[in-house]
Amino acid sequence: xxxxxxxxxxxxxxxxxxxxxxxxxxxxxxxxxxxxxxxxxxxxxxxxxxxxxxxxxxxxxxxxxxxxxxxxxxxxxxxxxxxxxxxxxxxxxxxxxxxxxxxxxxxxxxxxxxxxxxxxxxxxxxxxxxxxxxxxxxxxxxxxxxxxxxxxxxxxxxxxxxxxxxxxxxxxxxxxxxxxxxxxxxxxxxxxxxxxxxxxxxxxxxxxxxxxxxxxxxxxxxxxxxxxxxxxxxxxxxxxxxxxxxxxxxxxxxxxxxxxxxxxxxxxxxxxxxxxxxxxxxxxxxxx
Amino acid sequence: xxxxxxxxxxxxxxxxxxxxxxxxxxxxxxxxxxxxxxxxxxxxxxxxxxxxxxxxxxxxxxxxxxxxxxxxxxxxxxxxxxxxxxxxxxxxxxxxxxxxxxxxxxxxxxxxxxxxxxxxxxxxxxxxxxxxxxxxxxxxxxxxxxxxxxxxxxxxxxxxxxxxxxxxxxxxxxxxxxxxxxxxxxxxxxxxxxxxxxxxxxxxxxxxxxxxxxxxxxxxxxxxxxxxxxxxxxxxxxxxxxxxxxxxxxxxxxxxxxxxxxxxxxxxxxxxxxxxxxxxxxxxxxxxxxxxxxxxxxxxxxxxxxxxxxxxxxxxxxxxxxxxxxxxxxxxxxxxxxxxxxxxxxxxxxxxxxx
Numbered sequence: 001x002x003x004x005x006x007x008x009x010x011x012x013x014x015x016x017x018x019x020x021x022x023x024x025x026x027x028x029x030x031x032x033x034x035x036x037x038x039x040x041x042x043x044x045x046x047x048x049x050x051x052x053x054x055x056x057x058x059x060x061x062x063x064x065x066x067x068x069x070x071x072x073x074x075x076x077x078x079x080x081x082x083x084x085x086x087x088x089x090x091x092x093x094x095x096x097x098x099x100x101x102x103x104x105x106x107x108x109x110x111x112x113x114x115x116x117x118x119x120x121x122x123x124x125x126x127x128x129x130x131x132x133x134x135x136x137x138x139x140x141x142x143x144x145x146x147x148x149x150x151x152x153x154x155x156x157x158x159x160x161x162x163x164x165x166x167x168x169x170x171x172x173x174x175x176x177x178x179x180x181x182x183x184x185x186x187x188x189x190x191x192x193x194x195x196x197x198x199x200x201x202x203x204x205x206x207x208x209x210x211x212x213x214x215x216x217x218x219x220x221x222x223x224x225x226x227x228x229x230x231x232x233x234x235x236x237x238x239x240x241x242x243x244x245x246x247x248x249x250x251x252x253x254x255x256x257x258x259x260x261x262x263x264x265x266x267x268x269x270x271x272x273x274x275x276x277x278x279x280x281x282x283x284x285x286x287x288x
Numbered sequence: 289x290x291x292x293x294x295x296x297x298x299x300x301x302x303x304x305x306x307x308x309x310x311x312x313x314x315x316x317x318x319x320x321x322x323x324x325x326x327x328x329x330x331x332x333x334x335x336x337x338x339x340x341x342x343x344x345x346x347x348x349x350x351x352x353x354x355x356x357x358x359x360x361x362x363x364x365x366x367x368x369x370x371x372x373x374x375x376x377x378x379x380x381x382x383x384x385x386x387x388x389x390x391x392x393x394x395x396x397x398x399x400x401x402x403x404x405x406x407x408x409x410x411x412x413x414x415x416x417x418x419x420x421x422x423x424x425x426x427x428x429x430x431x432x433x434x435x436x437x438x439x440x441x442x443x444x445x446x447x448x449x450x451x452x453x454x455x456x457x458x459x460x461x462x463x464x465x466x467x468x469x470x471x472x473x474x475x476x477x478x479x480x481x482x483x484x485x486x487x488x489x490x491x492x493x494x495x496x497x498x499x500x501x502x503x504x505x506x507x508x509x510x511x512x513x514x515x516x517x518x519x520x521x522x523x524x525x526x527x528x529x530x531x532x533x534x535x536x537x538x539x540x541x542x543x544x545x546x547x548x549x550x551x552x553x554x555x556x557x558x559x560x561x562x563x564x565x566x567x568x569x570x571x572x573x574x575x576x577x578x579x580x581x582x583x584x585x586x587x588x589x590x591x592x593x594x595x596x597x598x599x600x601x602x603x604x605x606x607x608x609x610x611x612x613x614x615x616x617x618x619x620x621x622x623x624x625x626x627x628x629x630x631x632x633x634x635x636x637x638x639x640x641x642x643x
Contacts, residue, residue, distance in 0.1 A: 180377060182375040182376070182377055182379050183379050185341075185346050185366075185373070185375065186373070186375060186379040186437065186440075188346065188365065188366045188367060189344065189346075189366045189367060189371060189372060189373050189393075189441075190367070190392055190393040190396055190440055191367035191393055191396040191397055192392070192396055193396070196392075196396065200381045200383055200384065200392075201381065204381075204382045204383045205382075
């Protein structure tokens with residue numbers, strides 16, 4: 001083998017990317033790591049604290065409660081949005097003018113800025129002037145999301161389902177469209193029932209896009225901030241204070257930079273771990 | 289088992305067909321006898337697949353009826369018609385093993401597991417899939433998958449006919465031959481009617497006892513490979529089958545004899561056709577054109593060697609005539625005369641054979 005030519009100038013060409021990644025990811029992350037092991041009272045004075053903040057966060061009942069709320073919320077919306085999205089995608093027309101109409105209608109919620117979604121639903125659900133709030137109360141059900149934790153959860157989940165089911169629909173629909181007609185024709189000739197067609201043709205063909213849909217919905221919902229912040233502000237009480245809202249309260253409300261940094265890193269590791277678990281579970285057949 | 293009859297069939301994909309071109313299939317009546325091996329041959333877009341899908345029930349014809357024996361099935365869905373179909377691209381159920389794939393059509397019909405198992409193993413052996421039964425179907429090669437598609441049709445005891453829609457398209461060339469002989473062998477063994485759609489004349493002629501040639505939505509000829517070769521009913525058949533295709537030359541008729549460029553062309557029988565303004569042509573295959581001491585004077589334009597024979601392009605005026613000359617035979621110098629074999633020279637009016 002010929003000796004490798006070394007040309008240090010090559011480093012110049014990768015420098016822009018190195019800088020970009022550094023400023024974009026590495027430096028902010030290391031700053032957070034830096035904060036998470038120290039105590040500061042301002043004036044740029046720091047004291048070494050080791051793993052104290054980590055221990056504090058992991059033992060904090062407040063953190064446990066937020067994490068539990070977060071997991072419950074994410075679990076509920078995944079259980080609703082994924083089957084609902086698949087069902088809608090299955091019901092959508094496969095050809096003709098209806099396809100474009102449905103796609104545009106489905107894409108609309110995704111185009112609305114998140115804080116606008118929160119504001120819309122806030123007004124929509126207000127018990128005295130909101131259309132939804134008035135309607136529910138009109139049916140004789142006492143509903144006030146600004147005061148009842150149950151009503152607040154119901155509204156938050158409904159809002160998220162409205163906002164994000166479309167994403168699952170679009171991905172599932174793309175998966176369905178990639179199935180050649182011959183599969184449906186062969187299934188007809190084999191005498192397959194509608195359920196068998198779904199179970200053995202449509203679901204396997206949608207598996208990859210559904211994996212992406214579930215991962216995206218998991219990550220996004222696990223880090224949800226803007227919409228519930230605008231809708232409920234985390235209340236009533238702490239009932240809809242999810243992890244991100246709690247984190248912002250600690251970091252910017254109480255200015256506890258150390259614990260907030262430790263919590264950020266734990267939060268990040270949880271998301272990473274759960275993504276890995278999801279992905280491994282869904283792809284385990286693929287490897288065989 | 290029963291014969292398949294199509295009566296006065298016509299189909300259009302449009303809701304409101306107006307002109308002739310709107311019809312994917314023009315009015316036709318075709319009988320497929322029980323146990324026959326048929327090929328449905330024609331260029332892409334001629335309506336072969338449409339016709340096949342009407343037989344299997346994936347499409348309902350706009351007009352006409354489909355009969356299986358004495359049962360009218362025109363509006364019946366595919367699963368009640370006792371039809372198996374193999375598609376261009378192999379269809380396997382990815383999540384299932386080869387064994388489960390083969391069981392699928394039987395289980396859907398509620399057949400007892402013991403019978404399913406016996407039948408599946410029998411068919412798997414017939415298709416040389418026996419060792420692959422426990423494997424996941426998704427991992428097989430294209431020809432293996434196509435065998436599974438075929439196997440799902442074969443396991444059913446009630447199958448009237450097996451339809452093939454260009455099944456060898458995605459198979460490697462050296463395996464095409466193997467699979468085709470397998471099909472032929474299966475046909476002899478189980479005797480089910482087989483209808484094989486293809487645009488490849490070699491596939492059609494080697495597989496079928498009867499070849500149905502289609503062109504622009506019409507059946508132009510049904511016949512044995514020999515019929516198609518020696519007596520093409522339509523100039524399209526002459527062109528499409530044979531390599532190179534038939535020579536088609538404009539002609540006139542005088543006293544029952546065709547005239548090409550003012551020279552009489554001898555035919556077996558006198559031509560009864562009266563020239564009523566139709567476009568008249570004579571057709572003769574290159575195999576039946578030979579050099580002769582006298583006849584039609586031509587210039588030799590080009591000679592290409594095709595191994596066992598040579599293809600000679602000869603020109604008379606503006607008309608190009610191809611002829612085949614066997615290997616080793618002397619070629620005349622540039623100017624020569626050619627002769628058409630009277631027994632294999634046909635006259636066509638507007639494309640259709642006269643007599």
